[in-house]
Amino acid sequence: MKNQQADRRFFLKTAAMAAATALAAGVARSASTTPGGDALPVLQDVEWNKAPCRFCGTGCHVQVGVKDGKVVAVTGDRKADVNKGLLCVKGYHVGMILYGEDRLTQPQLRVNGKLEPISWDKAIQIISERIQKSPEKFAIYGSGQWTIPEGYVANKFIKAGITNNMIDPNARLCMASAVTGYIGTYGVDEPYNGFSDLDHADCVILWGNNLSEMHPILFSRYMDRKIRGEKISLVDMTTRWTRTSQMADHVLMMQPQSDMAIANCIANQLIANKTYSREFVEKYCNFRGPDGPASLKGVPISFDEYQALVAEYTPEKVSKVSGLSVEELTWLGKLFGNPDIKITSLWCMGMNQHTQGTAINNLVHAIHLLSGHWGKPGDGPQSLTGQPSACGTVREVGTLAHALPGGLLVANPEHAAKVEELWGLPQGRINPKPGYHTVQMWEKFCSPSEEKDSIDTIWVQVTNPGQTLPNLHKLFDPKEKLKNKFLIVSDVYPTATTKLADLILPSAMWVEKNGVFGNSERRTQQWFKMVQPPGEARDDCWQTLAVAHQLFLDGFAGMKKKDGSFLFHFEDKNGKTVPVWDWEKYYDYNVDEFLFEEYRQFTTIKHKNVAPYQELVKARGMRWPVTQDKNGVWRDTAYRFVEGFDPFVEQGKKFQFYHSTTGDDRAMIFFRPYVPPPEMPDDEYPFWLDTGRVLEHWHSGTMTMRVPPLRKAMPSAYVEVNNEDARKLGIRTGDKVKLETRRGELQLNAWIDGRASCPPGHLFVPFFDENLLINQLTLEAHCPISKQPDYKKCAVRISKVG
Amino acid sequence: MKISSMVITLDGNVAEISSIEEILAEISCIEVGQRHGCKIPIVLEAENESNSRDWFHRISQFPGVFKVEVAFVSFEDLNPVECQEVESQE
Ligand code: SF4
Numbered sequence: 001m002k003n004q005q006a007d008r009r010f011f012l013k014t015a016a017m018a019a020a021t022a023l024a025a026g027v028a029r030s031a032s033t034t035p036g037g038d039a040l041p042v043l044q045d046v047e048w049n050k051a052p053c054r055f056c057g058t059g060c061h062v063q064v065g066v067k068d069g070k071v072v073a074v075t076g077d078r079k080a081d082v083n084k085g086l087l088c089v090k091g092y093h094v095g096m097i098l099y100g101e102d103r104l105t106q107p108q109l110r111v112n113g114k115l116e117p118i119s120w121d122k123a124i125q126i127i128s129e130r131i132q133k134s135p136e137k138f139a140i141y142g143s144g145q146w147t148i149p150e151g152y153v154a155n156k157f158i159k160a161g162i163t164n165n166m167i168d169p170n171a172r173l174c175m176a177s178a179v180t181g182y183i184g185t186y187g188v189d190e191p192y193n194g195f196s197d198l199d200h201a202d203c204v205i206l207w208g209n210n211l212s213e214m215h216p217i218l219f220s221r222y223m224d225r226k227i228r229g230e231k232i233s234l235v236d237m238t239t240r241w242t243r244t245s246q247m248a249d250h251v252l253m254m255q256p257q258s259d260m261a262i263a264n265c266i267a268n269q270l271i272a273n274k275t276y277s278r279e280f281v282e283k284y285c286n287f288r289g290p291d292g293p294a295s296l297k298g299v300p301i302s303f304d305e306y307q308a309l310v311a312e313y314t315p316e317k318v319s320k321v322s323g324l325s326v327e328e329l330t331w332l333g334k335l336f337g338n339p340d341i342k343i344t345s346l347w348c349m350g351m352n353q354h355t356q357g358t359a360i361n362n363l364v365h366a367i368h369l370l371s372g373h374w375g376k377p378g379d380g381p382q383s384l385t386g387q388p389s390a391c392g393t394v395r396e397v398g399t400l401a402h403a404l405p406g407g408l409l410v411a412n413p414e415h416a417a418k419v420e421e422l423w424g425l426p427q428g429r430i431n432p433k434p435g436y437h438t439v440q441m442w443e444k445f446c447s448p449s450e451e452k453d454s455i456d457t458i459w460v461q462v463t464n465p466g467q468t469l470p471n472l473h474k475l476f477d478p479k480e481k482l483k484n485k486f487l488i489v490s491d492v493y494p495t496a497t498t499k500l501a502d503l504i505l506p507s508a509m510w511v512e513k514n515g516v517f518g519n520s521e522r523r524t525q526q527w528f529k530m531v532q533p534p535g536e537a538r539d540d541c542w543q544t545l546a547v548a549h550q551l552f553l554d555g556f557a558g559m560k561k562k563d564g565s566f567l568f569h570f571e572d573k574n575g576k577t578v579p580v581w582d583w584e585k586y587y588d589y590n591v592d593e594f595l596f597e598e599y600r601q602f603t604t605i606k607h608k609n610v611a612p613y614q615e616l617v618k619a620r621g622m623r624w625p626v627t628q629d630k631n632g633v634w635r636d637t638a639y640r641f642v643e644g645f646d647p648f649v650e651q652g653k654k655f656q657f658y659h660s661t662t663g664d665d666r667a668m669i670f671f672r673p674y675v676p677p678p679e680m681p682d683d684e685y686p687f688w689l690d691t692g693r694v695l696e697h698w699h700s701g702t703m704t705m706r707v708p709p710l711r712k713a714m715p716s717a718y719v720e721v722n723n724e725d726a727r728k729l730g731i732r733t734g735d736k737v738k739l740e741t742r743r744g745e746l747q748l749n750a751w752i753d754g755r756a757s758c759p760p761g762h763l764f765v766p767f768f769d770e771n772l773l774i775n776q777l778t779l780e781a782h783c784p785i786s787k788q789p790d791y792k793k794c795a796v797r798i799s800k801v802g
Numbered sequence: 803m804k805i806s807s808m809v810i811t812l813d814g815n816v817a818e819i820s821s822i823e824e825i826l827a828e829i830s831c832i833e834v835g836q837r838h839g840c841k842i843p844i845v846l847e848a849e850n851e852s853n854s855r856d857w858f859h860r861i862s863q864f865p866g867v868f869k870v871e872v873a874f875v876s877f878e879d880l881n882p883v884e885c886q887e888v889e890s891q892e
Pocket of ligand 1: 053054055056057058059060083086087088089090091092215216217218
């Protein structure tokens with residue numbers, strides 16, 4: 001036994017060294033080195049297979065090693081263009097998230113306040129009865145962590161089956177403003193560019209984005225160039241000093257919400273100094289002005305009108321709002337006015353979780369378009385996402401209350417007719433009235449059943465709203481006292497949400513099931529099931545299909561197509577019906593492939609063509625639009641709307657915004673005025689409260705708090721306090737303090753100038769800790785267009801306890 | 803025993819004069835590979851997962867180390883002497 005262990009140890013060490021050496025040698029050559037061969041560690045009895053990392057929207061690829069039905073090793077995938085074989089510290093632990101000791105393994109029903117195990121048949125029956133009782137009061141609350149097939153099934157279930165459009169995802173809380181920003185500016189969602197911009201930029205500007213902790217592998221791509229002595233600089237525009245600030249060449253410490261004024265100030269200087277790109281603007285852009293606060297498309301304005309509107313944003317005036325010096329603002333104006341450098345702007349929650357989220361997204365696109373810093377590798381604006389498939393499943397599949405797959409809208413009769421045709425539905429089945437967006441959905445769930453528009457049953461899949469919704473005392477906690485409300489939760493571990501659940505369904509996770517994700521750069525990534533889920537845990541996709549089939553058997557009209565067949569009817573190549581509802585036979589087929597290929601038809605409508613499933617099997621993700629060249633080879637697209645990259649751009653056009661809202665192939669340069677935040681510090685609540693993530697934990701900590709080293713490294717939430725403020729208040733690190741907002745209070749320990757530090761008058765609390773729910777204090781005020789709430793700024797007071 | 807490997811990236815300014823390999827070589831649970839420019843591959847053989855993470859952090863803090871990234875992780879327990887408890891979340 002001892003000898004066997006010694007051999008095993010020797011093999012593991014040799015394999016480990018080979019993997020690291022290959023990477024050190026490869027990456028040392030160039031950050032943009034083309035990915036290498038497989039070079040997988042040779043380990044006896046270990047079978048390797050590819051999967052995207054389960055955590056963030058970067059979408060690094062890992063190779064997962066399986067032995068005796070268990071994940072035993074993980075290595076960065078050298079063939080992957082995104083991460084070139086390397087992983088961050090969270091990726092290091094990705095294999096362990098499967099093996100927390102309190103995995104949910106059985107369906108459970110709450111009876112007289114206690115959870116009791118029940119069978120899957122009973123659970124499916126209960127959901128089906130609940131829906132049939134009042135289908136109009138049923139909703140699904142989903143996730144940017146749904147796989148594409150899972151989201152597609154849930155979306156079709158609601159839009160074609162239940163027909164009330166009551167489906168919205170947690171991604172509403174994290175990237176809805178990026179979506180409306182892209183649609184307003186380009187007429188179609190999602191970045192035109194990708195991560196390779198980091199290999200070409202001369203200057204990277206972070207707009208409220210802590211890249212080094214939230215997207216470490218992307219930060220690494222930038223830093224590798226810096227270390228090699230390439231001329232590249234980092235500008236960190238931020239409201240608190242973070243690890244990213246430590247590495248930045250320029251830290252611009254701004255006041256919350258003043259990003260809007262700063263962007264307008266840059267635009268003003270570009271025009272005043274005549275350093276805007278006249279040629280780019282005249283050929284490829286239109287101008288748009290405000291038409292009330294909730295206008296996605298704005299109203300046409302002339303260049304002169306635009307010039308007059310931005311003219312008031314002088315460096316002197318904006319300096320007072322933003323806290324940046326006149327010199328810093330002038331420097332930014334000159335930076336964008338320099339046509340000889342390439343500028344990449346990146347953002348994530350700082351700009352999206354914003355009561356003017358759409359507006360600030362429009363403004364950052366605007367300054368890139370105006371200055372002509374657009375469309376060249378390394379030169380353009382790009383939003384990042386926090387969840388692994390916020391783009392793939394939410395934005396592309398359209399799992400939002402107003403959307404349909406492929407970028408279509410329920411309220412557009414032509415779109416609805418197309419969807420009815422592709423889904424084989426009778427005419428008029430698609431309901432043109434959008435369902436509730438997230439905040440509204442939970443407001444209606446927390447209001448009495450007797451109210452006409454209330455929601456009585458919500459099925460939560462792959463997310464944890466009991467921890468992540470804003471203002472929890474209003475949007476989640478009232479459920480406990482409302483008798484007729486029924487909460488169904490499909491998840492992998494107990495969470496803050498399952499505490500109030502009436503029915504809990506145990507789910508398979510990550511490589512316990514087949515899946516497809518779509519990362520932040522339009523990259524669709526496929527993987528296969530590698531290990532069995534524990535106990536009776538089953539795929540979320542199957543769960544929805546099983547309920548749909550039960551409803552079909554019970555005669556529920558919405559679950560039938562025009563020809564009377566089941567809404568999710570598929571046939572295998574022999575013409576036999578695929579029993580997608582039958583768990584025993586579920587993996588006799590690749591149900592994901594049937595669903596994905598059906599979904600794929602929608603993606604061609606708005607030039608979002610995803611690759612065939614079998615092409616994705618071979619690749620480490622492909623960026624849509626994916627098209628076949630004359631030799632039959634499937635090619636992905638690094639840059640949309642740019643000739644030479646995007647196959648849909650007509651020859652000779654150079655740039656073509658072929659989904660332009662004005663129908664003339666032009667992008668929109670928006671003017672959006674600075675609007676102060678709805679709640680600001682005052683005498684009663686004199687501090688700003690900012691919330692966010694930490695390196696160790698992924699979002700609400702459901703997975704990472706089960707990984708002992710991560711839990712030990714960051715066991716509980718804290719409040720970050722500025723040193724000077726702490727001194728005045730007599731607070732020391734570790735002291736218990738009380739935070740109070742108009743919505744709630746919370747006691748937690750103070751951390752003074754810890755790994756990050758707030759400026760005076762600001763506090764920061766991470767949201768990963770289910771025992772210290774900071775979202776009991778946050779504000780549900782949201783962007784009037786995207787409906788995304790602002791978790792980054794509200795007024796709070798702090799006092800020492802005891 | 804938990805075995806993993808990492809790529810250490812040295813700060814470009816000090817890479818040439820850094821004697822980090824010597825420091826690392828003194829640590830019994832670390833095996834140092836051949837340096838490529840600013841990059842040094844290492845193998846870490848830690849007692850358990852917590853220990854492995856502690857090392858990850860300590861190495862990140864060494865003078866001249868710019869960052870540490872992961873290349874390979876084995877979850878196989880070659881010496882299953884302890885089992886980490888995770889308290890129930892309910
Ligand atoms: S950067 Fe994101 S996707 Fe990549 S390994 Fe880390 S957590 Fe996973």
